[in-house]
Amino acid sequence: MPRFDALLIDMDRTLFDFDGAEATALAAACEECALRYSDGVLAHYREINREVWRRYDNREISRAELNVERFGRLLKAVGGASDPAVFGGLYLKKLSSEGTLLPGALELMRDVCARMPVVIITNGDDDTQRGRLDASLMASLACSMVASDEVGAAKPDPLMIREGMRLVGITDVSRVIMVGDSLNDDIGAAKAAGVVSCWLNPGRKPAPDDLKPDYEIRSLPELREILGLNLYNG
Ligand SMILES: [Mg+2]
Structure with a gap:
């Protein structure tokens, strides 16, 4: 039994x-806006983005404001004359088509999707994330x-997990595993x-006592053993 x-x-x-997707989309x-792109611009953008996302997480600004504000601040810092909303639209359009997977992800997901329901649980906007999934080699997998x-x-709001379970019609929490790289968001939600x-x-990295995960892996292929995929293969 799985x-x-x-x-x-x-x-x-x-x-x-x-x-990689973020850097490609920003470049x-x-x-398109005739601005010189560099590693410095990317680093500056990431700093601004972190601050603006914090404001969004605190519900101080809306998603639309987030997109305008982060690029407004970037354009001001680098002396760009473009409209932040236009720049943000170009960024999101490009980001939505970036579906590069991390090493080992496709091979693992091919095997898992053939054997159990898989739900991607992502903090982000639906259009962008679905665009990226559709642009990726995972597009044909049933997830x-x-x-x-x-x-x-x-x-880390548990509503995200509950919605994922509802989608696949599973109610027993002991039969569901949540995997992710963020201790606060992914393990916190689980x-x-x-x-x-x-x-x-x-x-x-060390995990604090209140966020100790049930399992810990260094790379995605290690998930095979935890899911018992090797048992299916006999
Ligand atoms: Mg993550």
């Missing part, structure tokens, strides 16, 4: 190369997605919902 009835899994930095938006802007709550948790922790 150990779990469903796999819930984070998207960015777990299955998908978000850092493309800069090019579902829950995006935070659809749910109206973001990980614990709040009462499902089994697995932390993708390649950097071997």
Whole structure:
């Protein structure tokens, strides 16, 4: 008997190369707006983005304001004359088509999707994340997605996990595992919902006592053993 009835899994930095997608999308938006792109511009953007996302997480600004504000601040800092809303639109359009997966993700997901329901649980907007899934080599696999802007709550809110379980019709929390690279968001959401948790922790960082995951892996292929995939293969 399989150990779990469903796999819930984070998207960015777990299955998908978000850092690469972000850099590609920013470079493309800069090019379209005749702005010089560099590693310095990217680093500056990431700093601004973190601050603006914090404001969004605190519900101080809306998603639309987030997109305008982060690019407004970036354009001001680098002396760009473009409209932040236009620049943000170009960025999101390019980002939505970036579906590069991290090493080992496709092989693992091919095997898992053939054996149990898989739901991607992602903090992000539905259009962008679905666009990226459709653009990826995972597009043909039977997996579902829950995006935070659809749910109206973001990980670590357990609503994200509950929506994923509802999608695949599973109610027994002991038969569901949530996997992700963020201790706060992914493991926090799993614990709040009462499902089994697995932390993708390649950097071997320590976990505080209140966020200790049930399982910990250094790389995605290690998930095979936890899911019992080797048992299926006989
Ligand atoms: Mg992540």
